[in-house]
Amino acid sequence: MTSPWALQTTYVDSTTLTAVLPADKLRTAKTATIYVSDNTYNTISLRLPFAIGTMAPLLSGSEPQVVYAGNPGFNLTVYGSYLRPGMVVRWNGMPLSMVSTGPVWMAWVPASLIASPGSANITLVNSDGLVSNSRVLPVNPANTPPGYSPVITSINPTKLRAGGEGATLTISGSGFFTGSTVYWNNTPLSTTVSSPLQLFALVPASLMASPATVSITVVRANGIASLPRSLTIESVIPISSSVTPGGFIAGGDLSPITINGSRFLAGDRVFWNSVPLVVTSSTPTQLMATVPAQLISSPGTAVIKVVSGSLTSNPYPVVVYASVPIPTLAAVSPAYVNAGAAGFTVNVTGSDFLPGATIYWAGTPLATTFVSASEMNAAVPAGLVTESGQFDITMANAGGASSIPFTQMLVRPVLSTLTPSSIVAGSANVTLSVTGIGFRPTASCRIRSSDGDWVLRATYLSSTALSLQVPPEAIMNPGTITVSIGDTTNAAASRLVTVIVEPGKPTISTVLPGSATAAGPEFQLTVNGAHFYIGARVRWNTTDLSTRSHAVDGVGTIQSNRIARHCQPWRGKRVRGQVPHDGVPDPAGEPAHLEPESGFGRSRRAGVCPGGPWRQLFRRRSDELG
Incomplete structure (x- = not known):
């Protein structure tokens, strides 16, 4: 169908469809037409009317729950849903005078209606004529001793399915004497008293034709009745979620089959295509049946369905294989x-x-x-x-x-510890000791840092111990590296463990040139040593010099340009000169104490660069002469 009234439809089988009726189609009372359209063959079915009306009242309870014959008239209070102005309470079909019509709904019951023992069928009728479910009000004989009435404690099953083929109720309680009868609303059922604590009642299919809520009471031969208990008749389709086995081998013998699902009831039938199977066990979530040999005599497919009254479950496919299949x-x-x-x-x-x-x-x-x-x-x-x-x-x-x-099942090695847990940047010949579980002789390791990614063979010591040689280029600069253990023959890999790469203390081995001429031209000073990192600076006294780094593996050269322009010869007194920084005079006017041309000595102090990320030290002349 292509009209706006087309409904979302689900195919169940060649005789059953289900459709969803949206709430917006139910907002007003009307009469709709239901039909089935087949767009493939451009055909439609016979049209059937479908009434959309207001909700019928729902009777959920009443007070009192039991009355006694011969007592005066009384007010009957009813409770429920969808109760609207104009609603009337009926006593065995006869309307009662309403005393109150909301929010408390109350009707007057005259003494004449309870003159003798029995029971009354209570219903509610709205002004539009819609009738509620019924509840039974027992009218027990006068002077019935307290606790003398029969008592219903449970009813099994607790729900029945509309359209079912009849059911047996098991009623447990007390005070069930010979001659007691179970009533379905006001209809007596065929009853068998098993003991004062249990009885059985047969419910014919005619009473279960449509969804409803009914009252169940037990009435003794002397007319004394129990309080009513509610029993629901549901319109719920059984659901099949799996069938075991899902396949059979052609030519097999009589075979069991299990249908798992929900909403199964006693008396539900199981079909192999259109052939009924013998059901051997039934629970609300599982049905067991047997498949005769003739149904699996040749290869093919079949559909398993559960039928409950007029309702059919979703189909579930099974296969009859010609030979044992390869999974x-x-x-x-x-x-x-x-x-x-x-x-x-x-x-x-x-x-x-x-x-x-x-x-x-x-x-x-x-x-x-x-x-x-x-x-x-x-x-x-x-x-x-x-x-x-x-x-x-x-x-x-x-x-x-x-x-x-299926080769994707991995057993991963377990990396427990790495020793040492920290390394000095620029170190050489660093070995990590690894402990863990599940190592193999073909074990490998993967090391990652900001400088790159390395996959290396590990030295196998045992299934719980390895040794790793760290590439120097992986620890050139401070930071971290991550290590994981894998294997050269498969994709299994351990978790990542982090090792800290700490900055090493910078050291100076030489300063070139080793001397300079006072008042000479600018020149380049080269400082050689170890643990120089990007960002390192050379200082002359407290002045930063223009610096270029050529560090490799933490050992390298730092060059500083134009570091002396205003040095004067020594004339028997302290010489004071301004040392420019990158060609610009130092605004702080920090003095540089230099030795005259006649001779240079070694410094007794080291310069410090606190402004950089690492401290850079180099020896410089700092003698004071005069």
């Missing part, structure tokens, strides 16, 4: 475990799984549990995951060939 594996969960883990359960999904199939771990059979034609579980013992690696998972149906291996 197909689609996924394995979990995708990985850590080496040394405790035993665990592996879940395998795929297709063509049959009862009796076995899951294998690298060729070792596992204790396997069949779940469905597309799901199996197996127990993996701890002894199979002591070593890291990538392992094949396979499956074979009983008497059949094995599946194609």
Whole structure:
């Protein structure tokens, strides 16, 4: 259908469709037409009327719950939903005089209506004529001793399905004497008293034709009745969620079949296509039946359905194979475990799984549990995951060939500790000691830093110990590196562990040139040493010099340009000169104390560069002469 009234429709089978009626189509009372259209063949079905009216009142309770014959008239209070002005209470179909019409709804019951023992069927009728469900009000004999009435404590089943083929109610309680009768509203049921604590009643299919809420009471032969208990008749379609097994081998014998789902009721039937099966067990979530040999004598497919009265479940397919199928594996969960883990359960999904199939771990059979034609579980013992690696998972149906291996099951090595946990930047010949679980002789390591990514072979010591040689280029600069353990033969890898790369203390080995001529031209000063990093600066006294770094592996050269312009010869007194920074006179006027041309001595102090990220030291002339 293409009109605005087209409904979302679900195909159940060739005789059943379900459709969703949106709430916006129910806002006003009207009469609609329902029909089925087949766009493929451009045909439509016979049109049937469908009434959309206001909600009928719902009677949920009344007070009092029991009255006694011969008593005076009384006010009957009723409770429920969808009660509207003009609503009337009926006593066995007869309207009562309303005393109050909201928010408390009350009707007057004259003494003449309770002159003798019995019961009354209480209903509500709105002004539009819609009638509520009914509830039974017992009228017990006068002078009935307290506690003498029969008592209902439970009814089983608690719900029935509309359209069912009849049911047996098991009623438990007390005070059930010979001659007691169960009433369905005001209709007596065929009753069997098992004991004073239990009785059985047969509900004919005619009473279960449509959804409703009914009152169940027990009435003794002397007319004394119990308080009513409600019983719901639901219009709910049974649901099949899985069928086990999902496949059979052609030519097999009589075979059991299990249908798992929900909303199953006693008396529900199971069909293989259109052939009814013998149901051997029934619970609200599972039905068990037997499949006769003639239904699986040749290859093919079938549909399993659960039928409850006039309602049919969703179809569930099963396959009859010509021979034992080879299962197909689609996924394995979990995708990985850590080496040394405790035993665990592996879940395998795929297709063509049959009862009796076995899951294998690298060729070792596992204790396997069949779940469905597309799901199996197996127990993996701890002894199979002591070593890291990538392992094949396979499956074979009983008497059949094995599946194609599923090779994505990883057992990861466990990296526990790295020693040392910190390294000095620029260090050479650094070895890390590794402890963990599940290491193999083919173990590898991966080291990552801001300078690059290295994959190296590890030195295998044992399944719990390795040794790693750290590449010098990975620790050139301060920061961190991350280390993980893997294997050269598979994709299994451990967690990442971080190692701190600390800055080393800078040291100076030489300063070139080693001397300078006072009042000479600008020149380049080269400072050689170790642990020079990007950003290092050279200072002359307290003045920063223009600096270029050529550090490699933490050992290198720092060059400073134009560091002396105003040096004067020594004439028997202290010489004071301004040392410019990058060609610009130092605004602070910091003096540089220099030795005259006749001779240079070694400095007794070291210059410090506190402004940079690392301290740079170099020896300089600082003698004071005069």
